[in-house]
Amino acid sequence: MAIEVYRIDDRLVHGQVVVGWGQPLALGFLVLVDDQVAASDWERDLYRMGVPPEMAVYFESVESALSHLAEYRQLPDPGLLLTGGTATMRSLVERDPAITRVNVGGLHHRAGRSPRLRYVFLDAGEESDLRAIGARGVDVTAQDVPGADPVPLDELLARSGG
């Protein structure tokens, strides 16, 4: 099975991921790509606690993810890859042409970010990252849960409020 979803979500592992996407897609594993989480025992322990026992979770840095993605795509169950920000996803997309779709699942309010959707707030750097990802032919949409309508990148960036 493939990695079904490549998701950007600053909350990383949480209910929308493990239940909202996990149940309808019958996800068997998550790949969490974050350099700092991959190097931190207590963060890995915490994120593991948010994942149900029947779902595996793998922690990778950007470098290790790039070398293991082909193996994850061979696993029998469908999976979801998560990054906490646009820059990490951009690094993956630029070096792995097999990523053809990116889901913006949640980037929340923070100083310097402006609202685009109820669950997407972007600063200039993040907007630039998303444009760069889209410019490579990757289909970028914002969608928090599977039941919601996906919002295409152009429409997302044209919006100025939630």
Added chain:
Amino acid sequence: MTPPRSLPPGTWLHVFARLFAVQGSYNYEAMIGNGIAYAAEPAFRLLPGGRDGEAYRAAMARHSRYFNAHPYLAALAVGALVRAELEGEQPDRVERFRTACCGPLGAAGDRLVWAGWLPFCSALALLAYGLGASAAGVLFVFVGTYNVGHVALRAWGLRAGYREGLKVASALASPVLRTGPLHVARALAAVAGAALPLVLLRLSGAPLRPFGLALGAAALLAVALTRWQARVDGWRVGVALLLLFFLYSVVR
């Protein structure tokens, strides 16, 4: 692990009391972030410089940001965050902890409270009604039991969070959260199984003896299904029962 510094009892009481208002300023931008800062604020007054100090202002700004978790288990986060700030943890590390604990606290709280304790208390109130309690008695059973649970959970969370600090994953592995939902679900099934027929009996005003016989037969069937659950399909049992009713109506 070095034990955390002890806090004055008044500070604990203030923080604990404010946990009940953690959803008071809920909004989409910060979720319960403002509530987290409000709950932890009495402890932040102990930071160097007190309420006028830079550390206090920085901590309040940090913790007023986006945070989303189960409102009762947010106590665990508040305890851990208070300890982290008082021990002068790096702001970046504190930020990462806030991000990391949202998911696990939300998932654990949903399983234990919304899917476990709340339905259990409802079933207990139904049982009280079935056993003949007055309206006030039913209300007392529900509100009393539910409040005992969530107050105890908040108190445990605050204490465990402060004790473990950023290594709060070990508190999340506690039996309260790992096996608690399973025990509560079993208790819920038992109480609901006893309550529903008693409620029906009280509502219908039916004579006790035939109702008791039907209840006994249903209990025997339930025990049998439990024993054979790996070998019997639900639809087969349903079809068999329909056939029995059909034969009974023909013979009768």
